[in-house]
């Protein structure tokens with residue numbers, strides 16, 4: 665999987681790409697732990713955003729958490745004589761209306777880590793979103809190509825893996841699939857820049873780079889616990 669994907673990176677083919685992110689509309693799908701941090705990052709970067717949840721209960725919970733995060737961020741920015749415009753519905757909107765997906769330029773999906781659910785969502789996105797819209801997934805480890813296979817536009821599907829807490833952590837893994845276009849990769853890199861994050865382009869394999877390193881590390885820690893080892897002995 666990773667070896668075939670690694671042949672496909674065409675970043676060098678890009679001569680010119682200019683995207684003004686403050687004039688494009690972004691949709692964050694899922695307002696859980698990650699969606700909350702992602703929305704906060706987008707608003708801080710002055711990117712107009714629609715936050716979409718599956719029902720009103722989750723929406724209200726997510727909205728409350730995002731508003732709290734943004735209030736803290738606004739306070740910090742005021743100390744530096746800057747303002748944060750997050751009460752303006754033209755900049756930040758919360759909804760359960762999937763129809764609003766029609767107008768967005770870029771989607772960041774952050775629903776549960778479940779392949780069947782992600783494929784269902786991407787199929788829906790591919791039908792509803794306008795033709796040029798970029799479809800990003802925040803999956804931690806799932807196969808980007810399989811998610812893209814649920815769409816009619818796999819060239820516009822890309823992984824944007826934020827790390828938790830997403831409004832604080834600066835690393836952004838950008839995962840290209842077999843069909844991801846150079847423009848999609850460059851756009852995701854530019855998004856990282858707009859969010860003041862460090863975008864790193866990586867291939868498509870289970871866990872990408874970050875979790876591919878972390879999973880065996882955590883697994884070994886679990887094995888140590890199972891074996892009753894609560895730390896390494898030091899000294900003679």
Ligand SMILES: CCCCCCCCCCCCC[C@H](O)CC(=O)SCCNC(=O)CCNC(=O)[C@H](O)C(C)(C)COP(=O)(O)OP(=O)(O)OC[C@H]1O[C@@H](n2cnc3c(N)ncnc32)[C@H](O)[C@@H]1OP(=O)(O)O
Pocket residue numbers: 736737803804805826827828829832833874875878879882883886
């Ligand atoms: C059998 C085998 C099984 C294998 C299972 C493996 C399980 C693994 C599970 C995988 C899950 C997926 C993982 C995911 O895909 C990838 C990840 O995201 S991994 C997580 C990466 N994140 C980290 O490692 C973060 C660790 N934390 C830190 O480094 C620090 O806490 C910090 C976030 C850098 C902040 O620390 P400091 O700079 O010291 O500053 P403060 O503590 O003062 O905090 C600053 C500011 O941030 C707010 N904040 C901190 N933590 C959180 C949080 N978790 N959520 C929300 N906000 C947070 C804090 O409140 C401060 O805000 P302020 O007060 O300034 O407004």
Ligand SMILES: NC(=O)c1ccc[n+]([C@@H]2O[C@H](COP(=O)([O-])OP(=O)(O)OC[C@H]3O[C@@H](n4cnc5c(N)ncnc54)[C@H](O)[C@@H]3O)[C@@H](O)[C@H]2O)c1
Pocket residue numbers: 693694695696697698699716717718719722773774775776777778781785802803804805825826827828
């Ligand atoms: N939590 C982390 O540390 C972390 C870090 C990086 C990436 N991720 C990935 O980000 C994604 C989200 O993780 P999370 O921790 O935020 O999960 P979460 O459970 O906190 O939130 C998921 C949200 O998605 C919403 N949702 C589910 N189905 C939906 C639908 N059909 N339409 C709209 N919203 C829907 C849920 O209501 C919920 O609020 C997962 O793919 C996860 O692997 C998680």
